[in-house]
Amino acid sequence: MKKHAEQLYYRLGATLYMPAIRPDLAQRLTTTQAGSVVLCTEDAISESQIEDALKNINKLLMSFPQINTNVFIRARSPQVLANLLALDTIDHIKGFVIPKIDHSNVHEYKEAVEDSGKNTFYLMPTIETEIAFDNQELIRLRKFIDTFPVGIPCFRIGGNDLLSLLGIKRPDYVTIYETPVRIAIDNCITAFRPFGYQLSAPVFEYIDDKNLPLLKKELMLDRAYGFLNKTAIHPVQVDLIQEILSVKNEELDLAKKIILHQDKAVFKADGQMCEPSTHINWAKKMLAIDRR
Structure with a gap:
């Protein structure tokens, strides 16, 4: 699995996030043009919706459609990951996104993976806590994730969570590279990429047509930084992301x-x-x- 992880990264394209609570997941999976989709059980839903989201995912997996996209699930916690791995039909998906990975939870996530006895899926850990601003701690995290028994197509960078740590909301006239999060992006690149790990570019949270020129500018900078995958939060972003990052x-x-x-x-x-x-x-x- 590990040797195929980088090839999977090249197929991710725009990674479109969808709340796992949506009743029309099957329809959206069959019509999306995104190279990959993440069904989110974390920030996109509330704590009270977790049980319903898991039931909705199970319903989807029981009659999984014929699709051309790579499907991942963003597991809200180690326990949610363990619950998902216990599903008989979980093999329909490509893997999982792990949110807010750091030293406070990485051991629990690894334990959930090992206890499941399954290693035919992929993990995409997301760097979106204060660890992103400490290069030495990122290196320590990387060395522990080296011991995971599954493939890692890429580490994702949670731009909005990192801005939140700094008490900043990105205005609609600057790219992510014109904010202090650029330092965290640089840290992630130097901590992971020279050691065989790929990275995904942070989300662009503005979705109106008037913001597409700024998204295009940010995507050109994503390319300059060596990114070939970017999180999308709306279908309107997908085509432009995949055009520029191809x-x-x-x-x-x-x-x-x-x-x-x-x-x-x-x-x-x-x-x-x-x-x-x-x-x-x-x-x-x-x-x-x-x-x-």
Whole structure:
């Protein structure tokens, strides 16, 4: 499972979140264009709705539709994860999103995974507590998650929760990279990506048409930061996310040239200097995406 996790990351596209309490989950799963969907039992619903949400998920799994998207469930707590793993039909989904992962709960989540005896699913832990602002604590968390017996397609970054910790609500005229959360994003990249883990870009919470130019600007910065997946909270965001975060033909062509000339110190292509010794990892990543 672990060796296939990165390939799954390349297929996630826009990850559309849906409250697990919705009565029309099956219909929405069959019509969505999102590369992946998360049925949320955490922030999207209230504490009093958890039992109904779990019943709704079980109903969906009992007559799971034929779909082309990867379905995950955001488990509200280790106990909710354990309850979901106990369902006979849980194999219909691809895996789980773990919210607010840090040292206060990571051991319980691992115990829930191990106690289930199941390891054919994937986990996407979400960094959205104060740990995001402490690089050394992120490294310590990464080393513990290394011991999990399941694949990790990516770590997700909870931008709004991190803004909340700082007492900030992002205004509708700046990208996430123009807020203090950029520091947390940098920390996550340096703590996880050099060690084989991918990351998902934070949500853009504005969904009106007038905000699409700003979403486009943020997506271009997401690409510059190496993200190929982003959380979506509304279907209107899906197409733009998947268009901008997809790998372009010119990128694939350049990657092939770098691989072809990897024995050279430096060469010119498409108006830029290419140095295989430093660009080879990027090139291999692009070609791996092309083969997904």
